[in-house]
Amino acid sequence: MDFIKALGYLAVASRMKRLTDRFMRGGSQAYKSLGIDFEPRLFTVFYLIYTQDSPLSISEIASSLKISHPAVIQTTQMLIKKGLIKSFQDSQDRRIRRLAITGKGKELVNFLIPIWNDFETATSELFEKADVDMLDIIKRIEARLDEEDVGNRIINRIKQRQYNSVEILDYMPEYKEYFQKLNYEWLEKYFQVEDLDKKILLNPEEQIIKEGGFVLFARMEEKVVGTTAILKRDEKTYEIAKMAVTEKAQGMQVGRKLTKEAVARAKEKGAKKLILKTDNRLRAAVNLYRTFGFKVTQTESTASGKYERERFGIQMKLDL
Amino acid sequence: MDFIKALGYLAVASRMKRLTDRFMRGGSQAYKSLGIDFEPRLFTVFYLIYTQDSPLSISEIASSLKISHPAVIQTTQMLIKKGLIKSFQDSQDRRIRRLAITGKGKELVNFLIPIWNDFETATSELFEKADVDMLDIIKRIEARLDEEDVGNRIINRIKQRQYNSVEILDYMPEYKEYFQKLNYEWLEKYFQVEDLDKKILLNPEEQIIKEGGFVLFARMEEKVVGTTAILKRDEKTYEIAKMAVTEKAQGMQVGRKLTKEAVARAKEKGAKKLILKTDNRLRAAVNLYRTFGFKVTQTESTASGKYERERFGIQMKLDL
DNA sequence: TATAATTACGTAAGTGATTACATAATTGTT
DNA sequence: AACAATTATGTAATCACTTACGTAATTATA
Numbered sequence: 001m002d003f004i005k006a007l008g009y010l011a012v013a014s015r016m017k018r019l020t021d022r023f024m025r026g027g028s029q030a031y032k033s034l035g036i037d038f039e040p041r042l043f044t045v046f047y048l049i050y051t052q053d054s055p056l057s058i059s060e061i062a063s064s065l066k067i068s069h070p071a072v073i074q075t076t077q078m079l080i081k082k083g084l085i086k087s088f089q090d091s092q093d094r095r096i097r098r099l100a101i102t103g104k105g106k107e108l109v110n111f112l113i114p115i116w117n118d119f120e121t122a123t124s125e126l127f128e129k130a131d132v133d134m135l136d137i138i139k140r141i142e143a144r145l146d147e148e149d150v151g152n153r154i155i156n157r158i159k160q161r162q163y164n165s166v167e168i169l170d171y172m173p174e175y176k177e178y179f180q181k182l183n184y185e186w187l188e189k190y191f192q193v194e195d196l197d198k199k200i201l202l203n204p205e206e207q208i209i210k211e212g213g214f215v216l217f218a219r220m221e222e223k224v225v226g227t228t229a230i231l232k233r234d235e236k237t238y239e240i241a242k243m244a245v246t247e248k249a250q251g252m253q254v255g256r257k258l259t260k261e262a263v264a265r266a267k268e269k270g271a272k273k274l275i276l277k278t279d280n281r282l283r284a285a286v287n288l289y290r291t292f293g294f295k296v297t298q299t300e301s302t303a304s305g306k307y308e309r310e311r312f313g314i315q316m317k318l319d320l
Numbered sequence: 321m322d323f324i325k326a327l328g329y330l331a332v333a334s335r336m337k338r339l340t341d342r343f344m345r346g347g348s349q350a351y352k353s354l355g356i357d358f359e360p361r362l363f364t365v366f367y368l369i370y371t372q373d374s375p376l377s378i379s380e381i382a383s384s385l386k387i388s389h390p391a392v393i394q395t396t397q398m399l400i401k402k403g404l405i406k407s408f409q410d411s412q413d414r415r416i417r418r419l420a421i422t423g424k425g426k427e428l429v430n431f432l433i434p435i436w437n438d439f440e441t442a443t444s445e446l447f448e449k450a451d452v453d454m455l456d457i458i459k460r461i462e463a464r465l466d467e468e469d470v471g472n473r474i475i476n477r478i479k480q481r482q483y484n485s486v487e488i489l490d491y492m493p494e495y496k497e498y499f500q501k502l503n504y505e506w507l508e509k510y511f512q513v514e515d516l517d518k519k520i521l522l523n524p525e526e527q528i529i530k531e532g533g534f535v536l537f538a539r540m541e542e543k544v545v546g547t548t549a550i551l552k553r554d555e556k557t558y559e560i561a562k563m564a565v566t567e568k569a570q571g572m573q574v575g576r577k578l579t580k581e582a583v584a585r586a587k588e589k590g591a592k593k594l595i596l597k598t599d600n601r602l603r604a605a606v607n608l609y610r611t612f613g614f615k616v617t618q619t620e621s622t623a624s625g626k627y628e629r630e631r632f633g634i635q636m637k638l639d640l
Numbered sequence: 641t642a643t644a645a646t647t648a649c650g651t652a653a654g655t656g657a658t659t660a661c662a663t664a665a666t667t668g669t670t
Numbered sequence: 671a672a673c674a675a676t677t678a679t680g681t682a683a684t685c686a687c688t689t690a691c692g693t694a695a696t697t698a699t700a
Contacts, residue, residue: 002384002386003364003368003384003385004364004385004386005459007364007367008440008444008455009440009443009444009447009454009455010436010439010440010443011363011364012343012443012447012454012455012458013340013343013344013346013347013360013443014363014364015455015458016336016339016340016343016454016458017340017344017656017657018386019336019458019461019462019465020333020336020337020340021657021658022465022469022470023332023333023336023470024333024337024686025470025471025658026333026469026470026471026472026473026474027333027470027471027474029469029470029471029474029475030470030471030474030475030478033471033475034475034478034571035571040333041685041686041687043331043334044323044324044327044331044334047327047330048323057648057649058648058649058650059647059648059649064322064323065323065324066322066324066338067338067687067688068687068688068689069648069649069650070649070650070651070652070687070688070689071686071687071688073649073650073651074686074687075686093647093648093695093696094694094695094696095647095648095649095694095695095696096647096648096649096695097648097649114481115478116330118474118477118478118481119330119474120328120329120330121477122470122473122474122476122477123329123332123333123470123473123474124329125473126461126464126465126470126473127329127332127461129464130457130460130461130463130464131460132457132460132461134329134332134336135328135329135332135335137450137452137457138332138335138336138339139325140450140451140452141339141446141447141450141452142339143450144446144449144450145339145342145446149342149346149349150342150343150345150346150347150349150350150442150443150446151345151346151347151349151350151353152346152349153346153442153443153445153446154346154347154349154350154438154439154442154443155349155350155353155354156442157438157441157442158350158354158435158438161434161438251354251355337686337687341687341688344656345688359655361655361656361657377678377679378678378679378680379677379678379679387657387658388657388658388659389678389679389680390657390658390659390679390680390681390682391656391657391658393679393680393681394656394657395656413665413666413677413678414664414665414666415664415665415666415677415678415679416665416677416678416679417678417679
């Protein structure tokens with residue numbers, strides 16, 4: 001019974017690895033059973049050095065083979081120990097060590113060429129029998145990965161799902177405590193909770209909504225994980241403030257969705273300008289706002305807000 | 321510039337490895353960037369334990385996943401350290417350690433299931449975009465490898481080529497010295513060169529050919545690498561003797577080709593029986609003869625030949 | 641023309657698997 | 671019942687890479 005096989009695409013990488021291991025082992029098995037003092041892993045580096053007319057440097061080899069330079073160093077050390085290549089310092093640039101094939105190396109190549117030819121035909125025949133054009137397949141997959149690597153593909157998909165699962169809700173009295181709690185959570189961590197904070201957080205209805213602003217909540221899987229306020233400054237100007245996302249939900253696009261909704265609400269109300277105050281040290285937040293088109297308008301030297309923390313803060317603006 | 325790409329099937333294993341590494345790295349990248357304390361290499365073992373109703377043993381896991389049991393031990397140790405699984409001794413068999421998921425483990429699975437789902441869709445979408453049915457491809461290649469692994473495919477091809485490159489030549493006076501030299505080479509190594517040996521090796525024309533026998537030589541890439549004699553015992557009986565293959569060419573099917581030709585020559589001459597004397601300790605030789613159908617007819621206890629060494633020797637016979 | 645940035649190489653440690661070997665417990669055989 | 675063979679697990683060493691970090695040499699820049 002083969003569990004990995006049953007997992008389908010969930011374990012396709014493991015299956016590819018298992019298959020690759022089989023191929024690599026096949027090569028060393030062949031050398032060993034023929035009593036040849038050579039290993040498959042030496043092949044690419046050795047053959048590259050052999051084919052090149054002028055001696056190559058470590059990093060030239062690494063980039064040609066798309067492997068790390070320590071891998072090249074380890075391989076070349078082994079080849080030098082076997083006497084198949086030699087190294088010498090570059091005459092112009094003393095950082096560079098150049099690698100060239102030796103007489104013994106050339107001899108071995110001549111001996112190995114027919115054997116490598118057998119390697120090649122044996123493999124290509126195997127793929128032919130399996131009715132698989134492996135080179136073309138690898139080429140096509142690599143091309144896709146050059147566009148976007150596996151990690152990013154997965155991350156983007158996860159983020160998209162998380163983003164979709166977040167609901168933005170209007171102010172409801174029963175969520176009032178979250179407005180306070182979520183803001184205290186991070187204010188206490190980074191700054192002090194000042195009197196003006198307390199006043200607004202305790203009385204959002206009075207301080208924000210009655211003044212023509214909004215309070216929004218973000219809910220994810222039945223839990224309130226974020227909040228923000230949109231304060232009305234004047235008919236044409238609104239301000240995003242008191243945005244807070246609980247630590248567990250950070251990185252899950254909650255802030256993005258709250259900001260998106262805040263922008264939409266301000267537009268609806270006929271605002272021409274949306275401003276916000278934040279701290280240059282909160283990189284994630286600043287970058288998030290930037291992606292919406294917010295620009296920094298004031299830095300600490302020019303700011304003169306109501307909060308103590310604003311001497312480290314910045315102001316940002318978005319024209320609607 | 322991508323040298324490996326240019327090598328085609330000669331480096332297809334390296335390219336597969338490079339591609340696989342990219343996939344494996346993608347997974348850990350995704351977990352890391354989401355701040356999840358989990359690794360791709362834990363997945364198969366963890367998921368297998370999760371899906372199974374009754375706790376599995378180390379070796380059950382190893383065989384289900386087709387990996388070595390030390391790999392399972394290492395993985396489970398890490399999972400235990402993370403508190404995701406627990407282990408306990410089997411009640412019947414005290415050698416067996418059974419592994420079961422913990423409450424914390426189940427919690428993590430529930431959290432990870434949607435993420436694993438994203439892994440799966442991201443990968444399958446990637447392959448779809450590359451127009452590659454990877455699962456089917458792996459299946460087809462694995463099926464071929466189950467028939468014959470990569471190592472054997474290569475070795476067989478090399479042996480076939482070597483076999484084809486060996487020429488069998490009739491006796492020529494200028495090769496006379498090789499008949500002596502090649503035989504001394506191994507006789508001196510395993511036994512003593514006895515007087516009867518010397519007489520025959522010095523005078524093959526007189527001792528073998530004039531008596532109605534043959535001497536054959538094997539040539540590989542312009543070098544004489546092997547020899548054998550076919551002695552005429554009587555009208556219906558010939559004997560293969562003095563077969564020698566130089567050490568460097570051993571394992572290259574030279575002996576096989578010499579034997580094949582010897583059998584053909586004896587048949588041509590109308591022989592009904594081909595015999596030979598060898599030593600039970602020379603396993604490669606005895607096995608070679610066996611593949612031609614030779615059967616052991618006498619062992620040391622019954623043998624009474626002319627040679628000192630025959631008290632360790634055997635006689636073999638092939639009916640033509 | 642200092643100094644900062646970049647490049648080339650080297651070393652160390654980690655990764656995720658393997659093979660080889662050891663030991664304890666169980667099962668099979670005479 | 672005694673011993674051999676097999677099975678289950680564990681440990682050590684190895685493999686073929688990687689990432690992370692350090693240093694020296696060169697090049698770019700203010």
